[in-house]
Structure formats: structure tokens, C-alpha cells
Amino acid sequence: MKKLAFSVFAAALTFGANAADNVETNVATATATQTGGVFDGLYFGLGIAAVDNGVKFEGPIEVEGQTRENKLSEHCTRLAGTVSLGYGRAVKEKAFIGLEAGLDASQNSEFMFGQARINGLTPSAALRFGYVNPESKSMIYLKGGAAYSKARFGDLKCSKWAPIVALGVEKVCKNLRTRLEAEYRFRSNKSIEVDSKIHKVTNRGAVTLRAMAVYTVKM
Secondary structure (H helix, E strand, C coil): CHHHHHHHHHHHHHHHHHHHHHHHHHHHHHHHHHHHHHHHHEEEEEEEEEEEEEEEEEEEEEECCCEEEEEEEEEEEEEEEEEEEEEEEECCCCCEEEEEEEECCCCEEEECCCCCCEEEEEEEEEEEEEECCCCCCEEEEEEEEEEEEEEEEEEEEEEEEEEEEEEEEEEEEEEEEEEEEEECCEEEEEEEEEECEEEEEECCCEEEEEEEEEECCCC
């Protein structure tokens, strides 16, 4: 009788422990799924950005009857408004993938020499790959794509799609996500002929820092 009672007691303990483990597992899974779901769907963002860009000239010049190689560069920093529109989904709860289009809008960057100017409107398109942390309700991500930079050097246009890479983090705050992002746009250049001499003009690489609020539209 004692052995039977002990067996029943042990079975009850085992069942209780397994049930508790299942509850904890289900809660953890539900939390992870719920957190990942915050990043699911169509979203748009609005914020501010600081954009540092510049221009560079390289080419031969005549100095006292001698030809010398000349290099001139200049940069400036502008504040910009920034917007984004994208769609993304959490895959396997903690992995995120999305497609995003963005636009930075600021004043044109004017430079002293060469009558150079960089247009303040810079559209972009990129893929985002992220890791979702359910415990902190946050995501860290990498972004890769291209941005269209439009520059003018006197009468010469140097407008190209240039590669971009970015690193960012998002944090869930009620119905919104806050985003901090650092982006680098690679340079683009063009060669021109002036007085039978080749000159190279460069739209230098740009560094952009963004702070945004992002709202997800549930699909």
C-alpha cells in the first residue's frame, strides 16, 4: 500500500513538473511571437537626420608655366527631414526581413569652388535584415541598398545610384517603434575633359545619422 501511494505521489509530481515546463515554454513562445508580430506588416516612419557630404576635384593645373596635379575637397553638414515606407515580417520569431524605401530632404549643399552643388533630395531603396530580442522588445538590423545622389559641377551633372549600408536599432514603445540609424553612402565620380586635360569630379561618400518614429499598419 505504501509503495502504491508513493508511486501515485511521484507520478503526480512528475505530471506537475511537466505541466509547469509546458506553461513556461508556451508563455515564452507566445511572448516571442507577440513581440515579433510588432514588426510585421506595412510601416512608415518620420524623423530627422544629419547628413555630412562633400565634393572633390582632381586634375592638372598650370602654375608658373608648370603643370601640377591639383586636389581640392570640401564638405558640409545639413539637417534633413527623413521619411520611410516599407514592409517587413519576423521569420521564425527572432529573424526579420523587410524591404524599405526612404527619402531625405534638406537644403542643397553649396560649395565655394567649382560651382558645385549637391541636391538635398536623396531617395533610397534597401533590404533590411534584423534580429528581434523578445525580452527587450527591440531589434538590431543591417540595411543594404542604393541611394540616388544628384550633384552638379558647373554645367556638368554627376547623378548616380550609389551603394548604401546602414546599422540600426529599433525599440518598441507602445504603438510606435523608435529608431536610431547610421548610414554610409559610397562615393560616385565622373571624368571630364577641360582644355584637353582629364579632370575627375567626385561626389564624396556621405554619412547620415537618423532618429525616427515608426508606426506599423497591421495587415
